[in-house]
Structures are given as C-alpha cells and as structure tokens.
Amino acid sequence: MKNKYEEVAQLIIDGLGGKDNIIDLTHCMTRLRFILKDEKKVNADKLKSIDKVVGVNSTSTQYQVIIGNEVGVVFNAIINKGINTTGDIKSDIKNKNKKNSILNNIIDTITGCMTPMIPALTASGMIKVILSLCTTFNWLSSNSSTYRVLDIIGDVAFYFMPIILAINAAKKFNVNTSIAVIVVGVFLHPNFSAWVSSGDPISFIGVPIQDVIYAASVIPALLTVWMMSYIEKFIDKLTPSMLKTILNPTLVLLISAPIALIVIGPIGNFLGEGLASIINLLQGRLGFIMVCLLAAAMPFIVMTGMHHALTPIFISAFATTGQESLILISQVCANLAQGGATLAVALRSKDSKMKQLASAAWISAIMGITEPALYGVTLKLKKPAMLASIGAGIAGLFAGITHVTLYVPQNSIMAVLGLSGEKGISNIVNGLIVIFIALVAPFIMTYVFGVEKNVK
Numbered sequence: 001m002k003n004k005y006e007e008v009a010q011l012i013i014d015g016l017g018g019k020d021n022i023i024d025l026t027h028c029m030t031r032l033r034f035i036l037k038d039e040k041k042v043n044a045d046k047l048k049s050i051d052k053v054v055g056v057n058s059t060s061t062q063y064q065v066i067i068g069n070e071v072g073v074v075f076n077a078i079i080n081k082g083i084n085t086t087g088d089i090k091s092d093i094k095n096k097n098k099k100n101s102i103l104n105n106i107i108d109t110i111t112g113c114m115t116p117m118i119p120a121l122t123a124s125g126m127i128k129v130i131l132s133l134c135t136t137f138n139w140l141s142s143n144s145s146t147y148r149v150l151d152i153i154g155d156v157a158f159y160f161m162p163i164i165l166a167i168n169a170a171k172k173f174n175v176n177t178s179i180a181v182i183v184v185g186v187f188l189h190p191n192f193s194a195w196v197s198s199g200d201p202i203s204f205i206g207v208p209i210q211d212v213i214y215a216a217s218v219i220p221a222l223l224t225v226w227m228m229s230y231i232e233k234f235i236d237k238l239t240p241s242m243l244k245t246i247l248n249p250t251l252v253l254l255i256s257a258p259i260a261l262i263v264i265g266p267i268g269n270f271l272g273e274g275l276a277s278i279i280n281l282l283q284g285r286l287g288f289i290m291v292c293l294l295a296a297a298m299p300f301i302v303m304t305g306m307h308h309a310l311t312p313i314f315i316s317a318f319a320t321t322g323q324e325s326l327i328l329i330s331q332v333c334a335n336l337a338q339g340g341a342t343l344a345v346a347l348r349s350k351d352s353k354m355k356q357l358a359s360a361a362w363i364s365a366i367m368g369i370t371e372p373a374l375y376g377v378t379l380k381l382k383k384p385a386m387l388a389s390i391g392a393g394i395a396g397l398f399a400g401i402t403h404v405t406l407y408v409p410q411n412s413i414m415a416v417l418g419l420s421g422e423k424g425i426s427n428i429v430n431g432l433i434v435i436f437i438a439l440v441a442p443f444i445m446t447y448v449f450g451v452e453k454n455v456k
Contacts, residue, residue, distance in 0.1 A: 004051070005070075009077035011050045012065060017041025025083050027075045028115040028308070030371040031057075032065040039063060055375030057303060061108040068372035069364055107309050113168040113222060114311040120157040120164060121315075125409040127154030129417040132408060136420060161315070162187055162214055162221035169225035175232050179249050183228055183256045184221045187214035187265060204258050210266040218312045219275075220268030224260040231256050272316045279313060283326055288400030291330055295396030295438075296389045298334030299374055307331070314409065323407050323421060329399045330392075331368075331411035333438040337392035339365035339413075340443035341384040341450065342373040348451045366439070368412030383450040384442075391442030395434050402430040413439075 013019055016034060024035040036042065039058065047056050047065060052074060055066040067074050131150055134140035140147045157164070162184050170180035186192065193213060195202055202209040214220055232252050239247045282290060301307050314327040339362045346358035354377070361373035378385035398404075405427055408418030419431035 005073050005077040006080070008050060008052045008074055009081055012047065012053070012074070012078060013081060013083070015043050015047040015050065016063065016065075017043075019082060022083055025075070025078065026112070026116075027071050029118055030066060030068050030071055030369055032067060032071060032075060032078070033115075034063045034065065035061070036063050054372050055379075059108075059304065061105070066371045066375050068361075068376075069369060107306060109169075109172055110222075110312060111306070111308040112172045113165055115308045116168050117157075117161070117164050117311070118308075121311075121409060124154050124157035125418075126414070128408045129410065129414055132417050132420055158216045158315075158318070160188065161216050161218065165218065165221040166225055169222055173225055173229040175225060175229045176249065176252070179232075179252055179256075180225045180228060182253060183260055184224055186257045186261060187217075187220065187224075204262060207262055209261050210269075212266060212269045214265060214269070216315070216318070217269060217272060218315050219272045220260075220265045223264045223268045224256070227259065227264050228252065228256045231259075275313060276316045276321070279317060279326060280321075283400075283403075288397055291326060291333075291400035292393050292397040294326065294330035295333035295337075295399075296393030298330055298392065299338065299370070299378075299385065299389060302334075302370060302374060303379075318409055323405050324409070325399075325403060325405040328406050328409060328411050328415070329404055329434070330396055332406075332415045333392040333395040333399060333434065334388075335368055335370050335411055336366055336413065336435060336438035337388040337395065337442040338370045338373045338378060339363070340391065340439040340441070341388035341446040342377045344443045344446035345377050345381065345384055345451050348447055366413045368410075368414075381451055384446045387445040387450045388442045391445060392438060394441055395438035398437060399430070399434045402426075402434075404431045404434050406431075 012032070013022070016022060016036060017038065018041070021037050021041050022034055023037055026033045042058075042063060044056050047053055052067055052070060053065055054068055057064040057066065127150060131140070131147065131154060134147070135142055140150075163181055166180045166184035167177055170177040193215070196211040196213055199211070202211060212220075232248070235248055235251045235255075236244065239251070298307065301310075310327050314324045317324045317326075342358050342362035342365055346355055346362060349355045349358065357372070358377045361377055364370070365373040374385070378388055403423075404419070405421065405423055406415055406418045407421035408415075410418045413435065416432065416435060419428045421427060
C-alpha cells in the first residue's frame with residue numbers, strides 16, 4: 001500500500017507533465033527545484049491542490065514546488081519514482097540556459113551553489129549559538145578543552161567553505177568534482193596558509209603570488225571552478241582518447257591551480273572585500289533605510305527564490321568582520337513578522353484547515369523557514385502579507401537606527417543568542433526590542449485588521 005508521500009510524489013510528477021518532462025531535481029530547505037523540458041506541460045492549479053504543497057513558483061531557470069519542512073521526505077519519494085538527478089542532463093540544461101539572460105544565469109548559479117550549503121551553515125551557526133549561551137551563563141570556560149573542540153566544530157563549515165562551494169560549483173559548471181576540490185583545496189593547504197602568515201614572498205616560476213588567506217571565502221572558489229570549466233573543455237579537445245584518463249586531470253590541475261593562485265584567487269578576494277566594504281559604507285550612511293526596505297521586501301524576495309543569492313554577501317561580511325547588520329537582521333525582522341501575522345491567523349480563524357496550517361506554519365516562520373506561512377497563509381489571505389511586511393519594515397527601521405548587529409549567522413528567533421558581542425549590552429537590548437516589534441506588531445495588526453473570524 002502506498003504511503004501518503006508516495007502518493008504526493010506521483011501527483012507532483014503528474015502535475016509537472018510526467019516523468020519524461022523532468023530534466024533534473026534538487027531541493028533546498030523548503031522547495032523542490034525542478035529543471036523541466038517544457039514548462040507549458042505544467043498544471044499549476046493541480047500542483048497547488050496537492051496535500052503537502054503550499055505553493056509553486058516559476059523562475060527563468062527552475063520550476064519550484066514549495067513544500068516546507070517535509071521537503072526532504074517528498075524529495076526522496078520522488079527520487080524513488082525513478083527521477084534521475086545525476087544522469088546525462090548537460091545538453092538539455094545547456095540548451096535551456098541559452099534562452100536565459102546573463103543575469104538570470106548568474107543568479108541561478110549563485111543560488112545553485114549556495115543553497116546546498118545552508119544546512120552546513122545552519123548547523124555551524126547553531127553550534128556558535130550554543131557556545132555563546134554556554135559562556136554567557138558560565139557553563140563553559142572559553143579556555144576549556146570542551147569549548148575549544150566545540151569552537152572547531154562550529155568553525156569548520158566556514159573555514160572549509162571554499163571546498164563546499166567547489167563541490168556545488170563543480171556540479172553547476174559540469175566539471176570533475178574531485179579535481180575542482182583539489183584545485184580549490186590549494187587555497188587552504190596548511191603549508192600555503194603558513195607561508196602566507198609568515199610574510200615571506202611567494203612566487204611561481206618567478207610570478208608573484210599575493211598573500212591572501214582564503215579560509216571562509218566565497219567568490220575565489222566560485223570563480224576558480226568557473227575558470228576551470230573552460231580549461232577542462234579545452235584540454236579535453238586536445239588530448240588523444242587513449243591518454244585522456246591520465247592527461248586530462250593532470251593538465252587541468254597543473255594549469256588551473258597556478259592560475260587560481262596568481263590571478264583568480266586575488267581577483268575574487270578583491271571583489272569579496274570590495275563588496276563587504278560597499279555594504280558597510282551604505283550601512284554607515286543609509287543603514288536605517290536599507291534595513292527597513294530590505295526587511296519589508298524580504299517576503300517578495302523569498303517568493304522569487306532570490307534570497308539565496310544574498311548569502312554570499314553576509315558570508316563575506318562574516319568572513320571579513322565577524323559580524324553582520326543588514327541582510328540577516330532584515331531576514332530576522334521579516335521571518336518573525338511572518339510568524340506573528342500567521343499566529344494571529346491561527347488564533348483568529350474559525351476554519352479548521354486554515355487554523356491547523358497556520359498553527360504549524362508560524363512556528364516554522366520564527367525558526368527561519370517562512371514558505372509554509374508565506375504561501376499557505378499570509379499571501380493566500382493578502383492582508384496578513386501586507387501587514388507582516390509593514391511590521392517587518394518598522395522593526396527594520398528601529399534595527400537600522402540603532403545599528404543592531406549579529407555576531408552569529410542566524411535568521412530566526414535564535415538570533416537572540418547572537419546579539420552578544422563587542423557592542424555590549426546596548427546591542428542586546430536593542431536586538432530584543434527589534435525581535436519584540438517584529439513579532440508583536442504584525443500579530444496585533446493582523447489580529448485586529450487582517451483576517452475575518454470565518455476566513456477559509
């Protein structure tokens with residue numbers, strides 16, 4: 001007998017035009033991301049009516065089915081139906097990508113590379129939260145071995161971020177994953193890092209190599225694998241068939257690694273630092289406006305799936321300064337606002353189905369996963385979405401004026417544990433006020449003005 005997830009999986013496949021219409025499938029924290037042969041075969045209304053599906057979204061490169069917290073289970077059920085995510089899909093994707101603009105392809109690439117990293121960043125961020133909690137309440141000494149081990153565990157995803165990016169980028173650019181990891185791994189080799197730290201001059205065949213620490217960097221790894229994709233294709237055309245197994249990986253590594261160290265890495269580092277500097281400059285002059293607008297607009301950015309494209313910006317900020325006060329703060333305001341508005345719907349509505357959906361969705365929202373609340377509740381009812389956006393903007397305005405800063409990468413209610421840092425008690429107090437405004441203001445507005453008691 002089929003379980004409910006198998007039935008949902010089959011209905012989704014049918015709604016997308018059948019198994020033969022699916023080129024590839026991946027998933028993030030809440031969405032199934034399909035690459036389709038012909039989007040005209042999709043029956044959006046049928047998909048929206050499926051149990052477990054809270055919404056759909058079409059971009060220029062993907063067709064997204066929003067599931068929520070159970071996305072992993074549904075993904076596995078679809079894979080069990082014979083959908084191949086590792087087959088020969090290069091030509092189909094290549095032909096599809098030709099139709100897309102350069103900007104769309106860049107956004108799709110960034111999203112595709114950054115999205116699979118989210119679980120690792122979330123886990124590491126939570127370890128940092130636990131450490132912050134332990135030291136705040138004197139449960140652990142920062143000099144203890146236990147603290148140091150946990151600190152290493154919490155840092156590892158950030159330190160080896162270039163490696164994680166290399167794996168994801170290799171899939172996106174269709175290059176050999178192991179060679180991509182080796183080439184990017186040169187950036188993080190202990191001997192190279194020690195050489196850079198020593199201050200001694202570094203060169204290769206007389207060409208100087210810039211002394212850069214690449215741990216926790218984003219752009220150098222992405223650019224390196226992108227560059228490597230062209231080198232790999234060029235080498236493949238030159239080498240005879242009988243020697244490809246030996247010559248291709250050797251020549252790709254021998255050519256790509258020095259170019260990465262001499263040219264691509266420094267350029268990527270410059271771009272990353274420049275991006276962080278621009279963000280810091282804008283925040284210094286227009287911080288309160290930027291946080292306000294971004295917080296209010298965040299739900300609509302999430303609707304397009306482009307919120308993952310913001311990840312490199314706050315990651316670069318953390319890697320450079322160890323703190324962030326724009327994107328994550330805006331996400332905290334927006335996520336809590338969705339949670340507050342959805343809780344109001346759960347309490348106000350007399351419709352059992354909506355009440356049940358909202359009762360679960362508001363908890364997911366304050367924990368940083370807003371799609372169930374956004375697609376299943378607030379956007380469906382319209383007014384709660386608008387009021388949540390207003391509430392998020394108000395909270396963002398206060399956060400911008402008071403320069404609330406996060407020292408741990410969190411976009412949920414758990415951000416309360418990431419407020420402790422060099423700014424001291426004032427940052428904690430202001431941060432708590434922001435969290436209160438973001439949660440309570442949309443709740444009150446939605447409860448009073450946003451929904452009728454008999455809403456369905």
